[in-house]
Structures are given as structure tokens and as C-alpha cells.
Amino acid sequence: MSIRLRLLLSYTAMLLITVILFVAAVFLIAVAVTGDVRHVRDLYTSRYAVMPLTEPEETVSVETKFLGKSDPEQLLDAAFLRELEQRLAPVQAGILVRKGSEIHHATPMLQVPGMKAALPPYEFGNLHVRDILETEGRFFSYVKFDLHFADKTEGGVYVMKEVSPYAELTRSLLPVLILFLLLMLALMNGLLNFLVSRSIIRPLYRLKTATEQIRDGELDFHIEQSGRDEIGQLSQAFEDMRKKLKESVELQLQYEENRKELISNISHDLKTPITSILGYVEGIRDGVADTPEKLEKYLDTIARKAKGMDQLIDELFLFSRLDLGKLPFTFERLDIGRFLEDYVSELRFDLEEKNVTVEFERQGSAVSAAPSTPPALVLADRDKLRRVLANVVDNSLKYNDKPEKRISFSLQVDTGQVRIEISDNGPGIDPRAMPNIFDRFYRAEQSRSTDTGGSGLGLAIAKQIVDEHRGTIKASSIAGEGTAILITLPRVEGAEA
Ligand SMILES: Nc1ncnc2c1ncn2[C@@H]1O[C@H](COP(=O)(O)OP(=O)(O)O)[C@@H](O)[C@H]1O
Ligand SMILES: [Mg+2]
Incomplete structure (x- = not known):
């Protein structure tokens, strides 16, 4: 069963149960109040019948009934009727006597147009003695007794009072109201179902579609x-x-x-x-x-x-x-200043004949050789670090087109790291090639001729090694003036190993 159907059923069941409980409650209350209502319909139709009469209405109606049987002529006596009216006045009720088709007497408050036509016809046996009649939008409840006068004309005596039209209206409209209520409940059901399905079912369907898309690789x-x-x-x-x-x-x-x-x-x-x-x-x-x-x-x-x-x-x-x-790395604490100095003097010796100037500068401390300068220590693999420098120097020599070649090393010791810069006076690197030079096999010159370059692995290897040292390697270059490779390595505390 789909969730949509399940929701619909649960709402319907909920509403049905509510209605049943409501009806049952009304029925129980009715039984409790009236004591003898066997059907809810009875409660509805006999609402007025069971409404107790006031005391004057009760006594006057009993007396007139008695007179109707024993001495109907007295009901035509105006003085007697006035006396009854006086007794009924406190409860806003009056008396009306019908003789034949004419109204013989009516209390002024009952003298309303159309009353004569609205009166119920003579009824033998007096079965329906209490009811309500309507004339021109006004409602009157009555207790009547039908009788024969001495001259055999049919007639009746009514103890009557005006009732609120709204009560009667409600009574007549009650079926419509209940129908309306049920309709509202059904509508409510539909609306709830719509809202819930919109907030649950629809997103679920969307998710289902999405899953299918993902399944299909989309x-x-x-x-x-x-x-x-x-x-x-x-x-x-x-x-x-x-x-x-x-x-x-x-x-x-x-x-x-x-x-x-x-x-x-x-x-x-x-x-x-x-x-x-x-x-x-x-x-x-x-x-x-x-x-x-x-x-x-x-x-x-x-x-x-x-x-x-x-x-x-x-x-x-x-x-x-x-x-x-x-590739295993053997890290050791390395005084980077001394390491670079050694490397540079070796390099200087090798390149002396090739007309290449090699410089080394330790920035921030001109007296680098002084014994008081604390060594800048890094955790490094000696051989691998030499490999990095060799690859960078190799490029500086290989791509340099100037007659007077120069390679400058500089070391700057900061609080947490050391910065090694190797710059040359070569042709520089095309800015478009810049982002890729550390990629494996990348060569700025695309022909891959072995005469003008190497494998394209030199800087990629350097980067791998520097990464392994938790350092960074970057390049900056000015076209025609040279290239600088900047390597940073984290410093470590403590004495040299
Ligand atoms: N010092 C430099 N001067 C000019 N170009 C350089 C320099 N260093 C690197 N390059 C450029 O970066 C590319 C990548 O360098 P590298 O990875 O060492 O590969 P290669 O084997 O080509 O030297 C080189 O092909 C070159 O175009
Ligand atoms: Mg190279």
C-alpha cells in the first residue's frame, strides 16, 4: 500500500471515529438529560415537546382541557378568559380560542396576521397536542386541546407563546448543518491529505528520481x-x-x-x-x-x-x-646553513671552469659564520635534499642562455621555517607554463626534444621530496631576467644530531 493511500485511510478513519464518538456523546447526553429518548431522531423532533412547560402554562392547559371536556361553553366567556390571561402574562404566554374556522378570542400578543390560517386543523383524539406553528416569519409554540362546543361546532383552545425564530430555524436547518459539517470534514480530509502528501510524498518522489539518475551514472x-x-x-x-x-x-x-x-x-x-x-x-x-x-x-x-x-x-x-x-627516507637533524654552505662550495668548485658564478647569502645575519649564531635546524634526508638542489641547479644551468651565468643561493631563517631561494639569470619561464612546471613530464617547451630539455621529471621529483619533508616549493620568474625557486622547510628545536 502506498504511503499516500495509507495517509488517506488514516485521515478518513480518524474523521469517522471523531464523528462516531461525537454522535455517541450527543446520544448519551440526550439519554442522560431526558431519560427516555430511545432514538437520536426522537431527541431532534421532540426537542420542543420535551421542553417542560412553565407552571402557569401547565395549570392553565390542564384546566382548559378539563373544561373542554366538561363545560366547553365556559371557554367562550370573555371574563374567564381574561382571568386565564392574567395568570399567563408573567411567562409571556397567552390564550387563543378557535370556534369553527374563526378565532373567537386571542390575547393581543397572539393577534398577528395569518394566525388563523396557520392554526392546525381539528384533530380527533388530541394526539398531537404540542407543536410549533409559523406565521409570517414568527414562531409560536402551543399546547392545544381540540373539542366540540355545545352547538357541535369543532374548535380548540390554545395556550400559546412566541418563541425565538432562531431556535426554530436551527431546528429546521439542523440536517443541512450536519450535512455541511460532514462536507467540511471531508474537505478538511482532502486538504490535510493534499498538504501532507505535498510535504512528504512529493519530495520522496523527487528523491526517487534522483536515485534513478545516480544509478544511471547521471x-x-x-x-x-x-x-x-x-x-x-x-x-x-x-x-x-x-x-x-x-x-x-x-x-x-x-x-x-x-x-x-x-x-x-x-x-x-x-x-x-x-x-x-x-x-x-x-x-x-x-x-x-x-x-x-x-x-x-x-x-x-x-x-x-x-x-x-x-x-x-x-x-x-x-x-x-x-x-x-x-622510497625510504632517513631523516636527521640538519644544520641547514652549514649544509648549504658545503653544497655551494662543492658546486662552485665544479662550475669554476664553466664560467658560472655561484653566490651564497645568509639573510638576516651577515655574521653567519660567528659561533654565537644558533644553527637553524631542519629535519631532513641529506641525500634527497641534495637531489632537490641538484635538479634545480641543473635547470638553471641547462636553460640559461646568457654568456655570464649566475646562480645565487640565499637562506633566510624565520621563526618556524627556513626559506631557501635559488635564483638564476636565465630566460625565465613563460607565465602560461608556470602553474605546470612541477607536474610530472611537464616541459615548457612541448616538442619533447632531448636536445633542449630533460624528462620533465626534475621539478616533479623535487616537489615530491620537499612534500615528504613537509615543506613547500614554488617558482617565480621574470621573463628574460631569470627564475627563482623558493623552498621552505619547517624548523625543529634542539641540538644538532
Ligand atoms: N631555471 C629555469 N629557467 C627556465 N625554465 C625553467 C627553469 N627551471 C625549469 N624550467 C622549465 O620548467 C620545465 C620543467 O622542469 P623540469 O621538471 O626540471 O623538467 P626538465 O626535465 O625539462 O628540466 C622545464 O622544461 C623548463 O621549461
Ligand atoms: Mg630539469
Whole structure:
């Protein structure tokens, strides 16, 4: 059974029970009040009949009834009737005597137009002695006694008083009112059902549609939230789930894309040198290298290409081990100032003949060599950190097109971290390439020629290592003036290990 139907049934049942209880209560009260009502219908029709008469009405009607049987002529005596009227006056009742079709006597308050026509006809046996009559919108309740006068004309004597028209109106309209009430209940039922189904069923249907969409792999939509109630919370949870799912699917796609690109790049970077090696080998075989000098040159090239490939495979291997988190790091407390000084003096020695200036500056403390300067300690893997510096320096040398090459190191020690900046006077990096240079295999120059660049893994490896040190690595560059690579590493407290 659907929730909609269940709600409808429960509302209907609720209303029915209410109505039944209401009717039962009314019936019980009626029985309790009147003592002898066997049907609710009786209560309704005999409402006036059971309404007790006032004392004067009671006695006057009993007396007139007695006279009607024993001495009807006395009911035509005006003096006697006036005396009865006086007794009835305190309860606003009067007396009316009908003889034949004429009104023989009526208390002034009963002398209203149409009264004669409204009087009930003579009734043998006097069964219906109490009722209400209406004339021109006014209502009168009466107790009557029908009789025969001495001259055999039929007549009647009425003890009568005016009643509120509203009571009578209510009495006549009661069935309509009850019908109206039932109609209202039914309408209410419909309205409640509509409102509830709007707030429960509709959002549920929306969720159902959403689930079907998700099942079919469609994730680009928005699940509308309906209010803050339980259904609203459910919708919100669904929406969150959809977002998470979408994110994870997109991430998956991104991974897939990366993997494809990686394979294509590796294939390309391995294929190119192999092809040329094969070319040179072929040349030697075919006797193109017919002089010892040529042969030497061919073999040189083959060796160079093979070395490049070896290097590429090494880098690839290193990168993939870093990527998989399989490369062990041996961290130690390192005085970064001394470490850099050592590295720079080594580098200076290596590059002396190549006309490259190597500078080192420790910012914020010109007296860096003074023994009082506390060492700036970082937790680092010595060899891996050298690898980072080597990769950066390698780029600075490789891409530098100036005759006077310069590489400047600077170290700045802050409270919580150290900042190492390595800048060169090279050509700088195209701003469009800037966001990608730390990506694996990315090279600003897209031809992937081995003559103008490396594997595109150098900075990616550097970033992996710096990340492992919980540091950051960034690049800034001015076109034509140079590039600066900024590395930050967190400082640690305590003595050097
Ligand atoms: N000092 C630099 N000067 C100019 N361009 C640089 C410099 N460092 C890096 N780049 C650019 O960033 C790209 C990525 O560097 P890297 O990851 O080391 O790969 P590659 O193997 O090409 O050197 C390089 O291809 C180069 O275009
Ligand atoms: Mg490089």
C-alpha cells in the first residue's frame, strides 16, 4: 500500500471515529438529560415537546382541557378568559380560542396576521397536542386541546407563546448543518491529505528520481532541499552524497587521464633515443661510417643516447618509487646553513671552469659564520635534499642562455621555517607554463626534444621530496631576467644530531 493511500485511510478513519464518538456523546447526553429518548431522531423532533412547560402554562392547559371536556361553553366567556390571561402574562404566554374556522378570542400578543390560517386543523383524539406553528416569519409554540362546543361546532383552545425564530430555524436547518459539517470534514480530509502528501510524498518522489539518475551514472544535477524536516535532511544527505560521488568520479577520470598521459610520455621519451640509436647502428652496419673518425662519432652518439636513456629510466624509477611512497627516507637533524654552505662550495668548485658564478647569502645575519649564531635546524634526508638542489641547479644551468651565468643561493631563517631561494639569470619561464612546471613530464617547451630539455621529471621529483619533508616549493620568474625557486622547510628545536 502506498504511503499516500495509507495517509488517506488514516485521515478518513480518524474523521469517522471523531464523528462516531461525537454522535455517541450527543446520544448519551440526550439519554442522560431526558431519560427516555430511545432514538437520536426522537431527541431532534421532540426537542420542543420535551421542553417542560412553565407552571402557569401547565395549570392553565390542564384546566382548559378539563373544561373542554366538561363545560366547553365556559371557554367562550370573555371574563374567564381574561382571568386565564392574567395568570399567563408573567411567562409571556397567552390564550387563543378557535370556534369553527374563526378565532373567537386571542390575547393581543397572539393577534398577528395569518394566525388563523396557520392554526392546525381539528384533530380527533388530541394526539398531537404540542407543536410549533409559523406565521409570517414568527414562531409560536402551543399546547392545544381540540373539542366540540355545545352547538357541535369543532374548535380548540390554545395556550400559546412566541418563541425565538432562531431556535426554530436551527431546528429546521439542523440536517443541512450536519450535512455541511460532514462536507467540511471531508474537505478538511482532502486538504490535510493534499498538504501532507505535498510535504512528504512529493519530495520522496523527487528523491526517487534522483536515485534513478545516480544509478544511471547521471551526476550533474541538483537535488532540491525541501525544508528543514526529516525529509529535508534526507534530501540534503542525498545531495551531499551526489556531490561526493561526483567528486570521486571526476578524480577517477583525472587519474585515468594522468595515467594515459604518463604512458604516452614515457613511450615517447624512450622511443626517440632508441630510434636514433637504431639509426646509427644501421649506419655502421651499412658502412656509412667508413672512416675511423666517423665510426668514433657514431659510437659516441650511441653512447650519449644510451646514457640519456639510462638517466631517464633512473629518474622514472625514482619518481615512481617516490610516487608510490616506497622510497625510504632517513631523516636527521640538519644544520641547514652549514649544509648549504658545503653544497655551494662543492658546486662552485665544479662550475669554476664553466664560467658560472655561484653566490651564497645568509639573510638576516651577515655574521653567519660567528659561533654565537644558533644553527637553524631542519629535519631532513641529506641525500634527497641534495637531489632537490641538484635538479634545480641543473635547470638553471641547462636553460640559461646568457654568456655570464649566475646562480645565487640565499637562506633566510624565520621563526618556524627556513626559506631557501635559488635564483638564476636565465630566460625565465613563460607565465602560461608556470602553474605546470612541477607536474610530472611537464616541459615548457612541448616538442619533447632531448636536445633542449630533460624528462620533465626534475621539478616533479623535487616537489615530491620537499612534500615528504613537509615543506613547500614554488617558482617565480621574470621573463628574460631569470627564475627563482623558493623552498621552505619547517624548523625543529634542539641540538644538532
Ligand atoms: N631555471 C629555469 N629557467 C627556465 N625554465 C625553467 C627553469 N627551471 C625549469 N624550467 C622549465 O620548467 C620545465 C620543467 O622542469 P623540469 O621538471 O626540471 O623538467 P626538465 O626535465 O625539462 O628540466 C622545464 O622544461 C623548463 O621549461
Ligand atoms: Mg630539469
